[in-house]
Amino acid sequence: MDLEYGPAYRAYRETVREFLKGWPLEGAESALSQIEQESLFRRRGIEAGFVYRNMPREYGGAGQEPDALKDQIVLEEFHRANAPGDLRSQGAGLLAPTLLEFGTEAQKQRFIPAALSGEEAWCQGYSEPGSGSDLASLKCQGRAEGDSFVLTGQKIWTSNANAADWMFGLFRTEPEKPKHAGISYLLVDMRSEGIDVRPLKTLTGGIEFNEVFFDEVRVPMENLVGARGQGWGVSRATLIHERNLIGSSSMLRDMFSDLVELAQRTRRGECPAIEDAGVRRKLAEIEGYVCTQEASNMMQFTAELKGDVSRTMRPMMMNKLYSTDTTQRIMECAYDLLGGEGLLGPTEADIRDWMRNTTSTGWVEAYLFSLGPAIAGGASNIQLNIIGERGYGLPRDLRLPAG
Amino acid sequence: MDFGLSDEQEMLQETVKGFLDQEFSPARSRELFNSASSHDGALWNGLCEMGVAGLVIPEAFGGGGLSALELSLVSEVLGAAAAPVPFVEHSLAARALARAGSADQQARWLPALAEGTALGTVAFGEEGGAWGPRSWSVRVEDQRIWGEVLYVSCAEVADLMVVGVEGGGLVAVERESPGLKIQGLEGLDRTRSLSRVEFEGVPCAVLSTTPQLAEETLAVGHVALAADGFGAATRLLDATVEYAKTREQFGQSIAQFQAVKHQIARLGLEIEPTRALWWHAAYAVDHLPDHAERLPALAKSHVGDRASALARMAVELHGGLGFTWECDVQIWLKRILFDRGYLGSPESLREDCARLGGW
Structure with missing residues (x-):
């Protein structure tokens, strides 16, 4: 074990830091809108080889040699500088890696660059009213007709569908085949005729959720990703990217640091809450989980680097549930620290910026928002099934048919 | 950047595990739970022959010169087997002596501790669950100590005891010193023995006087x-x-x-x-x-x-x-x-x- 990076990587870190001195933007550029500033800096990051490091240049990435240690250094340094690096959106974080693996050359060229730059926003069309955890039971139909699929049916709980230009989603194209075998992965233009997006208010008060109705919506066959009827396999790849996005430990560390700050500024009687013995122990208890996930991520990282994941298979399956459980512990502790202020509802600004935990009502919003990731990408009970069955070799649920 | 084990570290775990699989069965644990003794001398001697006793003692004194990570890796294996040996206590006493003992003390004790011919333990637990140096109360005066320490593991078989004293210092006490009284306690975990130890002007060697x-x-x-x-x-x-x-x-x-x-x-x-x-x-x-x-x-x-x-x-x-x-x-x-x-x-x-x- 050696947690030092060695001279070559230390030098690389220095070049990243040097580059990051260019953020935040200064002079005339600082007058641009926040979004323009971020996208300008992101373009510079791609040019310098730090942003979208592993994505080939022809698809809008930096096209660098794969090097997991450099990825890690870039991640740490961009995080430290709070600078705009790889977008974590559905398009850049989920669709782009999936297309890179399964897409045709034309699809890669057409869709990846715009997803990475954020020019085109994506949403994920998976869940349906009758198909949540049992996603493979989905019914939304994709009837083949000439050179198109014709979509009819409904998706629900679709994040960002109201703002998205495109949807990647699962549709039943072969209704006669068994459950998992009749599904295709399609790219759908959200401006197509016959699509009706109806916003659904979430429990935070925000409107990022939607229902999406399809009435004879035509999707050209060229927008099929992978083979017809093989969409389930393609979607599994996306899902792994999604769980990785949810399971990252740097988000836990940030939330935990915010929690300690909250304990320093709120009071218990005459004293700052952080001086209260019970609060101190609670914080140290929660930090045990945070440190565990950080160390576990380091261990998984090394295991992948060395190509021996025998010891980290189970921890890898546990990342998502471990993170969302730990987040809930942080949120419960925060809610109690807020005292009476926890009775106030989140403001418009809190809802717009869901990462903001600096105000009391921002924490209330974060508390509510944290319930989402525990459901998205496979609810916690489904995660427990996966850990039990694949991690510990326990039998599948009795009533579940294999198909 | 490598958050993994070296081949040597993997091998260390496998070797100790292999030995325990062969020499120490769950049936033997059960036996211990039904007997009065909590120390398996034969098992400990076998482990000593593999160098386990001297793992963290410097090589100059016949030890392995290894770090806290190797110590913990062996601990994991011993915990998994519920092995009735004072590995942690012994290693802590040896490590303290290796860090702070005088040249004479080190020459006298470390080779024996590394070989396992001498057994070490630590006495840190006081009344009220106080294990930390800030709360220790054993009094030191003129190279002698007075006081009482509870929950000392393997005290009855230890040759050397490292004791925490007032002010957070550590002293070393030898077996059968005058004024040393050891009273066995009925422990919960039968794989680790427990005693109460009284010091009534017991001669000691001072290892440190600050808590560091x-x-x-x-x-x-x-x-x-x-x-x-x-x-x-x-x-x-x-x-x-x-x-x-x-x-x-x-x-x-x-x-x-x-x-x-x-x-x-x-x-x-x-x-x-x-x-x-x-x-x-x-x-x-x-x-x-x-x-x-x-x-x-x-x-x-x-x-x-x-x-x-x-x-x-x-x-x-x-x-x-x-x-x-x-x-x-x-x-x-x-x-x-x-x-x-x-x-x-x-x-x-x-x-x-x-x-x-x-x-």
């Missing part, structure tokens, strides 16, 4: 006990998985009930990722000065907590059988409880973490 050495020694102990508890907990988890797969009720294996499956998955979730936590803490002891005391305390409190929660659930999942003396689950349950309480409870260590974190 004691804190460092305790930190090593915290990681080693986290590793021991982790080893015991993973063993218990494996046993529980096996039991759930074979035990039938309502005409099917109980593992087919989702309630049971989810409970087992939760046990895994709570313990499996913590291997990385104590690895990191063990590394910190020798390589990350800013975290060398805090991360071990955090690891011990977290693993102690999680492992004992796991042990309780393991008993429950074994049903009526789990509540019996004859069921092996109790062996690891008690090992885990010892690891949780010995050298500091999660509650007291978390207060240390808060202080050390600058909160």
Whole structure:
């Protein structure tokens, strides 16, 4: 074990830091809108080889040699500088890696660059009213007709569908085949005729959720990703990217640091809450989980680097549930620290910026928002099934048919 | 950047595990639980022949010159086997002597401790659950000590005892010194013996007078006990998985009930990722000065907590059988409880973490 990076990587870190001195933007550029500033800096990051490091240049990435240690250094340094690096959106974080693996050359060229730059926003069309955890039971139909699929049916709980230009989603194209075998992965233009997006208010008060109705919506066959009827396999790849996005430990560390700050500024009687013995122990208890996930991520990282994941298979399956459980512990502790202020509802600004935990009502919003990731990408009970069955070799649920 | 084990470290674990698989069966643990003794001399001698006793003693004195990580890796294996040997206590005493003993003391004791012909232990526990140097009360005067220490493991067989004293210093006391009284206690974990030790003007050699050495020694102990508890907990988890797969009720294996499956998955979730936590803490002891005391305390409190929660659930999942003396689950349950309480409870260590974190 050696947690030092060695001279070559230390030098690389220095070049990243040097580059990051260019953020935040200064002079005339600082007058641009926040979004323009971020996208300008992101373009510079791609040019310098730090942003979208592993994505080939022809698809809008930096096209660098794969090097997991450099990825890690870039991640740490961009995080430290709070600078705009790889977008974590559905398009850049989920669709782009999936297309890179399964897409045709034309699809890669057409869709990846715009997803990475954020020019085109994506949403994920998976869940349906009758198909949540049992996603493979989905019914939304994709009837083949000439050179198109014709979509009819409904998706629900679709994040960002109201703002998205495109949807990647699962549709039943072969209704006669068994459950998992009749599904295709399609790219759908959200401006197509016959699509009706109806916003659904979430429990935070925000409107990022939607229902999406399809009435004879035509999707050209060229927008099929992978083979017809093989969409389930393609979607599994996306899902792994999604769980990785949810399971990252740097988000836990940030939330935990915010929690300690909250304990320093709120009071218990005459004293700052952080001086209260019970609060101190609670914080140290929660930090045990945070440190565990950080160390576990380091261990998984090394295991992948060395190509021996025998010891980290189970921890890898546990990342998502471990993170969302730990987040809930942080949120419960925060809610109690807020005292009476926890009775106030989140403001418009809190809802717009869901990462903001600096105000009391921002924490209330974060508390509510944290319930989402525990459901998205496979609810916690489904995660427990996966850990039990694949991690510990326990039998599948009795009533579940294999198909 | 390498958060993994070297081939030598992997081999160390495999060698000790191989030896224990051969020489120490669960039947032998059961025997111990039904006898008065908590020390297996033959097993300890076998381990000493493999160099386990001198693992952290410098090579110049015949030891292995290894770090807290290797110590913890061996601890994990011993915890998984519930081996009745004073490995952690012995190693802590030897490490303290190697750090702070005089040249004479080191020449006299370290080779014997490394070989295992002499056995060391530590006496840190005082009334009221006080394990930390800040609360020790044994009085030192003119190279003699007065006071009482509770919960000393293996005191009756130890040749050398490192004792925590007033002001946070450490002193060394030899076996059969005048004024030394050892009274055996009925311990919970029959794989580790316990005694109360009284010092009435016992001659001693002063190793340190400020708390630094004691804190460092305790930190090593915290990681080693986290590793021991982790080893015991993973063993218990494996046993529980096996039991759930074979035990039938309502005409099917109980593992087919989702309630049971989810409970087992939760046990895994709570313990499996913590291997990385104590690895990191063990590394910190020798390589990350800013975290060398805090991360071990955090690891011990977290693993102690999680492992004992796991042990309780393991008993429950074994049903009526789990509540019996004859069921092996109790062996690891008690090992885990010892690891949780010995050298500091999660509650007291978390207060240390808060202080050390600058909160």
